[in-house]
Amino acid sequence: MSLLTATNEVADLVSLDRFTAVAASGGDDARTMLAIAQEAGEEVAHRVDWNRLLKQATITGLPYTLPEDYHRPVAGSTIITALGVFVRPVTNSGEWAVMRYIGSDHPYFYRSGGTIDIVPEAAAAGATLNYVSAHFVAKANGADFRAVFTSDDDTTVFNEDLLVRNMIWRWKRQKGLDYTDDLAEFEAMLKAEINADRGIG
Numbered sequence: 749m750s751l752l753t754a755t756n757e758v759a760d761l762v763s764l765d766r767f768t769a770v771a772a773s774g775g776d777d778a779r780t781m782l783a784i785a786q787e788a789g790e791e792v793a794h795r796v797d798w799n800r801l802l803k804q805a806t807i808t809g810l811p812y813t814l815p816e817d818y819h820r821p822v823a824g825s826t827i828i829t830a831l832g833v834f835v836r837p838v839t840n841s842g843e844w845a846v847m848r849y850i851g852s853d854h855p856y857f858y859r860s861g862g863t864i865d866i867v868p869e870a871a872a873a874g875a876t877l878n879y880v881s882a883h884f885v886a887k888a889n890g891a892d893f894r895a896v897f898t899s900d901d902d903t904t905v906f907n908e909d910l911l912v913r914n915m916i917w918r919w920k921r922q923k924g925l926d927y928t929d930d931l932a933e934f935e936a937m938l939k940a941e942i943n944a945d946r947g948i949g
Contacts, residue, residue, distance in 0.1 A: 749908035752900035755781045758915045771900050781915070784922070786897055788914035792906055793884035796942055797822065800905040801884060807875040811863040817895070818862075819882035827857050827866070830874030835866060907941050910934070 749757075756766045758781065770778050770785070793801065802822065805815050827835035835855040838844045844858040848867055855871035857864055866872040883893035888901040904911055917930035 749903065749912075750900060751782075751785060751897050751902045754908050754912050754915070755785060757912045758919060761912075761916055762919055769900055771898055771902070780922070781919075782897060784915050784918045785911065788911055788918055789884055789897065789904055790895075792904075792910050792914060792938065793882070794819065795938070796906075796945070797880050798884075798906050799945055801881045803879055803881045805877045805879070807864070807866070807872050807877055810869055810872050811860075811865045812872070812877075814859075814862050814864065815877075815879070815881075817881040817883045817893070818879050820880050821859075822878040822880060825878050827855075827864070828876050828878070829855055829871050830876075833871070835871065835875065906945075910937055910941055913937050 752767065752770050755770045758764075759766050764777065767773065767778055767781070770782050773779070773782075801819075803815070803817070807827070825834060826837065829835060833855060835857045838847055838856050838858040841858075841860070844860075844865075847856055847858075848865075852867055855866055855868065855875075857866045864877070866875065881893070882895045884905050885894045885897055886892075886903045886905055887894065888899065888903075893905070894902075913930070913934040917927040917934055920927035920930060
């Protein structure tokens with residue numbers, strides 16, 4: 749299901765005229781739908797560690813610049829050394845300054861802005877960064893992924909029915925309509941899709 753198809757499903761359900769274009773349209777309704785689709789897609793992508801968004805990168809040099817599509821770390825296993833040791837996180841700059849000064853036998857990492865540093869430095873060689881990608885939008889060629897809808901034939905890495913359900917309640921909220929049931933339907937579908945993605949049920 750493409751962005752245009754999903755948007756037209758929403759239009760049918762909220763009694764709007766169907767769209768011939770969304771991403772390239774200059775119409776007010778199309779711009780609104782595109783903005784709602786973007787918000788809806790980002791929420792679905794950011795709330796769940798979808799399998800298709802789980803990525804790995806090999807750390808090369810320090811400080812290591814995070815991948816362009818990096819959104820957040822995979823909880824509990826952000827960095828693993830080449831020897832299979834979990835690298836523990838340091839969460840504030842003061843603690844990191846002390847750690848760098850005194851050193852440590854066990855590896856630690858600290859994220860600052862768009863980079864990651866590790867002590868001891870030798871632990872970084874061949875280490876793997878596990879992260880969740882921000883690129884939930886799949887381009888028509890099936891090989892390119894982005895964080896933003898730019899074309900009517902864009903799809904998502906998750907079930908597009910989630911996008912439709914999320915768009916419906918957001919559209920109703922924007923129009924000042926009751927969206928309680930629609931939000932509940934979205935949340936129920938999201939839970940079911942999470943279980944399916946994890947092979948549960």
